[in-house]
Amino acid sequence: MELCGSYEYLAPEMIKKEGYSFGLDIYCLGLLFYELLIGTNPYEGIKPENIVEMKNKSINFDKKSINGIAKDLLKKLLK
Numbered sequence: 001m002e003l004c005g006s007y008e009y010l011a012p013e014m015i016k017k018e019g020y021s022f023g024l025d026i027y028c029l030g031l032l033f034y035e036l037l038i039g040t041n042p043y044e045g046i047k048p049e050n051i052v053e054m055k056n057k058s059i060n061f062d063k064k065s066i067n068g069i070a071k072d073l074l075k076k077l078l079k
Helices: 023-038 048-055 068-077
Strands: none
Touching: 023 068
16 A cells, blocks of 8 residues: 655554554644644654654654643644
């Protein structure tokens, strides 16, 4: 099975070609929400072969100008 789309928007399970369920939609919603709030994708510019490794790490929100509620929601959606 060949992947179609931008790696930045794919969930780690899809990139690794593992089974996935509705949790994938929640993850993708988190990416969209992040981009709407911050203005960029958190994985923009990362080589496709490094994206799975980066997606398994927590996103650093220290320098992002979002409030606590939005930050908490993003962390939960992108888990």
